[in-house]
Amino acid sequence: MGSRSKRSERCPRCRMHAHLCICRSIPRYALATRLVLVMHRREYQKTTATGPLALEALANSELRIHGHQDRPLDLSDLSSPERRTLLLYPGDGVPPLTGTFLETDSRPVTLVVPDGNWRQAARMGRRLPGLEHAEMVRLPEGPRTSWGLRRENHAEGLATFEAIARALGIIESPAVQAGMEALFRLMVQRTLHTRGCPDG
Numbered sequence: 001m002g003s004r005s006k007r008s009e010r011c012p013r014c015r016m017h018a019h020l021c022i023c024r025s026i027p028r029y030a031l032a033t034r035l036v037l038v039m040h041r042r043e044y045q046k047t048t049a050t051g052p053l054a055l056e057a058l059a060n061s062e063l064r065i066h067g068h069q070d071r072p073l074d075l076s077d078l079s080s081p082e083r084r085t086l087l088l089y090p091g092d093g094v095p096p097l098t099g100t101f102l103e104t105d106s107r108p109v110t111l112v113v114p115d116g117n118w119r120q121a122a123r124m125g126r127r128l129p130g131l132e133h134a135e136m137v138r139l140p141e142g143p144r145t146s147w148g149l150r151r152e153n154h155a156e157g158l159a160t161f162e163a164i165a166r167a168l169g170i171i172e173s174p175a176v177q178a179g180m181e182a183l184f185r186l187m188v189q190r191t192l193h194t195r196g197c198p199d200g
Contacts, residue, residue: 013056015047020190023056027179030059032108033171035164036078038128039115041067050161051115053187057180066128076130078110085110087134088167089125090118090157094136097170101137109171113164118157139166146188159184 009018035058037051055061066073084107114124145158161184169177
């Protein structure tokens with residue numbers, strides 16, 4: 001096997017090139033918040049998708065795939081009187097996710113995060129089946145994205161991993177956000193390295 005094929009192999013867990021695997025650096029958080037990441041089947045195949053790596057750090061998380069005609073997605077099972085379901089929605093006209101907002105309902109949160117760029121996530125959020133009971137929230141304004149490998153036309157667009165980390169920083173604790181963002185920075189650094197960027 002030549003060096004080219006070895007470098008193209010990817011770790012099945014972190015999805016990085018095998019020689020740049022970051023699995024040993026993945027933290028593990030057992031949180032009260034349940035995270036549900038929703039991805040289109042085609043989006044899941046992309047190596048630049050950051051959401052799956054976030055799930056590896058979160059014990060109470062799961063991936064839901066949509067786009068299979070023979071297996072339509074239905075999220076109605078997320079409706080529970082014991083939990084508050086929030087849908088992270090990248091758009092105007094919905095309340096920001098803040099501590100004050102969370103104080104209006106003391107139940108633990110199920111956070112549904114649609115994966116994709118700003119436009120894709122907004123479109124998906126309006127169409128996800130079975131989430132009629134969910135409350136839409138948006139992230140407060142914050143720093144610009146550190147993920148420069150995908151084109152994002154919206155100034156507030158974030159990588160899915162970044163959005164999850166910031167949301168959990170509000171719902172759970174700043175320490176969780178900091179730990180996840182450290183992993184994200186490592187992923188960015190090593191991904192840039194594979195592309196020959198001097199900062200990688």
